[in-house]
Amino acid sequence: MSVSIDIAGLRPERVAVVPSPLAELGMALHALAEPGHHPGLQAWVTGVTARLDPHLADRMCEADFLWRTTFSDLFLPSAGVPGRTTLPGATLAEELDLLDKLSDEQFVDAALEFTCALPYGLPGPGPLADEGLRRRSLELAAARGPQQVRFTERLLADPPRIRAWLRQFLQDCEEAFFADAWSRLRHQLAADTRLKTDLLRRKGLAGALAAVSPAVTLDEATGLITVDKLGDGRTATGDGGLLLIPTSLGWPHLMVLHRYGWQPVLHYPVGSPEPAAPPSVEQLALRMTALSHPVRMRMCRHLARSAYTTSELAQVHGMTAPEISRHLGVLKKAGLISTRRRGRYVLHQLDVTVVARLGSDFLEGILR
Incomplete structure (x- = not known):
């Protein structure tokens, strides 16, 4: 399993390493929504949460599926601008102007990525044009809760209104907590940008990618970048460019x-994580056995990001509901997942805190 980028014909000047304040704000929102994914940020999350205005906190919950369950491509709008060579803006205001350049169809498709209802890597109509996709998006939003349903309904009914809502929300986040964080983080990101740009000049794209992550490799003979992830996907730079965007x-x-149709982007972490605490021997034996099956590993990739119903997992993995239920039973017996009921939906989710105790390598693998 991997995501590949075909770079055949890519000109060296079309490869850019550049920070993105909007992408970093998206990661800040994700860390606030899922602190278990980011144990090294616990102190920062606690401090921001304690100072957060209650009204802004409520608005965060209203659309948190844009950054909690997936990292919406709305936080990388430069990639969607026609021509596929646009760079991120230097300031959040400039990036929000780029977000305004996306069409309503692009905006809605990217915003509804959390429902898994839309073809991500293939051409096709979106829910604004396809009534079947519209119904499917609303149905899958219902499994996430009433707030997501209301937001999705408003998004489909009046995209410009939601676009204005999101822009104002992000500006309010900048004022409340992100401007202070960005003033500290941008220096580290600028330093990494200079380093990777220098590597591009001296050692070429293969050298820069090797410094991005050991999970990223370039086969120069075939012109194919391969990113080792628990997921599948394929794209190509075509006549556009390739963006490398660091995140702290x-x-x-x-x-x-x-x-x-979007410019390919590698959004990669900068800095070294703190080591995870070792699990107990008793936990290790039971839990590693549960995780030894490749299907259950792939399931963990989804369950680490969001809660899913059995039928949703069955559709994503191309299996029957009883087969998925058996795998869920093994994971639940090992204490790796939690289950809760919301109305007529039964939702399952990975306990990332428990998984973290198995070791940072596995956690990094399923969250990559």
Whole structure:
């Protein structure tokens, strides 16, 4: 399993390493929503949460699926600008102007990525044009809760209104906590940008990618970048460019934007994580046995990001509901997942705190 980027014909000047304040704000929101993914940020999360205005906190919950369950491509709008060569802005305001350049169709498709209802790497109509996709998006949003349903309904009914809402929300986040964080983080990101740009000049793309992550490799003979992830995807630079965007808040997430028609992006973490605490021998034996099956490993990739119903997992993995239920039973017996009921939906989710005790290598692998 991997995500690949075909770079055949890519000109060296079309490869850019550049920080993105909007992408970093997206990672800040993700860390606030899922602190278990980022044990090294616990102190920062606690401090921001304690100072957060209650009204802004409520608004965060209203659309948190944009950064909690997936990292929405809305936080990388430069990749969607026609021509596929646009760079991120130097300031959040400039990046929000780039977000305004996306069409309503692009905006809605990227915002509804959390439902898994839309073809991500393939061409095709979106829910604004396809009534079947519209119904499917609302159905899958219902499994996430009433707030997600209401937001999705408003998004489909009036995209410009939601676009204005999101822009104002992100500006309010900048004022409340992100401006202070960015003033500290941008220096580290700028230093990494200079380092990777120098490597591009001296050692070429293969040298720069080797410094990004051991999980990223380039086969220069075939012109194919391969990112080792528990997921599948393929894209190509075509006549566009390739963006390498560092993140300070994002470890352990190594993400690849491979949306059809968008500029490919590698969003990679900077800095070294703190080592995880070792698990007990009793936990290790039971839990590693449960995780030894490749299907259950792939399931963990989804369950680490969000809660899913059995039927959703069955659809994603191309299996029957009883087969998925058996695998869920093994994971639950090992104490690796939690289950809760919301109305008529039964949702399952990975306990990332428990998984972290198995070791940072496994956690990084499923969250990559």
